Amino acid sequence: MSTIGPYSFEQYLKMVEKFHGRVAPGMVTGGFMIDLARRNLPEGTFFDAISETTSCLPDTIQLLTPCTIGNGWLRVIDTGRFALTLFEKYGGEGVRVSLDVEKLEGWPELKAWFLKLTPKSEQDTKRLLEELQEAGSGIYRVEHVRVGPEYLGKQKKKNIRLCARCREPFRSDTEDICPFCTGERAYLSSVDEKGPAGVR
Amino acid sequence: MSTIGPYSFEQYLKMVEKFHGRVAPGMVTGGFMIDLARRNLPEGTFFDAISETTSCLPDTIQLLTPCTIGNGWLRVIDTGRFALTLFEKYGGEGVRVSLDVEKLEGWPELKAWFLKLTPKSEQDTKRLLEELQEAGSGIYRVEHVRVGPEYLGKQKKKNIRLCARCREPFRSDTEDICPFCTGERAYLSSVDEKGPAGVR
Structure with a gap:
């Protein structure tokens, strides 16, 4: 197979390098996987x-389909x-x-990469x-599946509330304190708004 | 401000439409936010x-910086x-x-959108x-922060093990059964590999 979606293999590698930063094997694999998936869906679906991993596949999906994390x-x-x-949907x-x-x-090199043998x-x-x-689409498995109802349709966005601690708006229908201020998702070890004067 | 990063405002809107599917207000906001963040980081950093929301901002980050979910x-x-x-890093x-x-x-329209008042x-x-x-970079808050040590440096990728149930390889250093088969992340309600014959 010398095409990935509407692109030549070489075009696709360039897109991968631009978006993902480097031609990772998982990005190439992902290109074939998307192609297979789309050819097995009824036209116009x-x-x-859903990506089952954070590695590479989210990027192939974002490059080759209309689906992104942010939309x-x-x-x-x-x-x-x-x-x-x-x-x-x-x-x-x-x-x-x-x-x-x-x-x-x-495919010894492929197997060694995939199973991390070397x-x-x-x-x-x-x-x-x-x-x-060379392996093309011959090394993949295709399953016809049904996704659970909790993942279907448009997710209703939650309302906006002001956090009682940080006073920032956050999305919630029920909570008074945002997940940062509760500590549940407090990813910062320090905050200094007065820090080195910045361009504002 | 009539530029977003190296792009004119109009160029940026086209990129947004292509990647995100539509010119969402959050994507425009995000463009200004990235610009502000970069101008406040030492050159060449x-x-x-990190995006604190799944809405829009992950896509502005992926469009305007080298950072993606998949890399x-x-x-x-x-x-x-x-x-x-x-x-x-x-x-x-x-x-x-x-x-x-x-x-x-x-900015009444902006306020109504951001707080979901209408x-x-x-x-x-x-x-x-x-x-x-018109508001340009005048409606944002910039804080100098330090991200907690658990989010720094390259994450070491886990090893590959074969799941004892589905027999698929999955990333783990310790578990015998993958999070799909344990039920923890079982997002499918049915699987039928023999389903309508597909292009293989």
């Missing part, structure tokens, strides 16, 4: 996407498995595509990309 | 990003607040930018975008 059509549900699901019928470890026997420093990336291209 | 340099820590933080010193509700008095159907989007452009 209005779909949402809410892509969600990461981290099962640690290298798989993605595209599914009809309202009914949930869809296609899950994963890399099938049982189909990797003829350290990254010993990885022959050129050969790996060749194997990925 | 090698930074990671691991962008993380969403959902506090429900409309804010983002860019911070030096290893030390954690950074800049948090939020929309400052106290600076919205002169239903979306009554929103004057054209006027809202004009107000956003």
Whole structure:
């Protein structure tokens, strides 16, 4: 296969480098996976996407489909498995595509990369990309699935409330204190608004 | 202000439409926020990003910085607040930018949108975008912050194990069963690999 979606393989690699920063093997794999998923969905399906990993696949989805994290059509549900699901937005019928470890026997570099059998420093990336291209869509598993009802349709956005501690608006229908101020998601160790004068 | 990063305002709106699907007000706001954050970071800082919301801001970050979800340099820590933080990758010193509700008095359409005071159907989007452009960088709050040590540096990727139930490889150093099979992240209500014959 020498195309990824509407792009030539080379065009796709350039897009990957620009968006993702480097031509990661997982981004190439992801390109084939999206292609397979789309070809197994009825033409014209209005779909949402789920990535089962934070690595690479969210970026292939964002590059090759209309689904992004910020528009809410892509969600990461981290099962640690290298798989993605595209599914009809309202009914949930869809296609899950994963890399099938049982189909990797003829592809030593690919198998070593996928199962982390050799350290990254010993990885022959050129050969790996060749194997990925030669293997084409032959190393994946396609499952027809239905996504649970709790993931379907447009999520109703919560209302805006002022946090009783930081006084910032936050999305909630019920809470008085935002998840930062409760400590649940307090990711900062210090805050100094008066710090080195900045451009305002 | 008539530029967003290296782009004219109009160029940026086109990029937003292509990536995010529509010119959402939060994407425009986010453009100014990223600009402010970058101008308050020392030139050449090698930074990671945190978005405090899943709405819009992850997409502005992915469009205007090298940080994406799939390359691991962008993380969403959902506090429900409309804010983002860019911070030096290893030390954690950074800049948090939020929309400052106290600076919205002169901007009725903006205030109504941000606090959800009027239903979306009554929103004057054209006027809202004009107000956003006129207000420029004057409606934000910039804080000098330090990100907690647990969010710094490259995350070590876990090893690959075969799940004892689904037999798929998944990332874990300790578990025998993947979070899908334990039920913790079982987002599918049915799986039928034999379903309608697909293109393989």
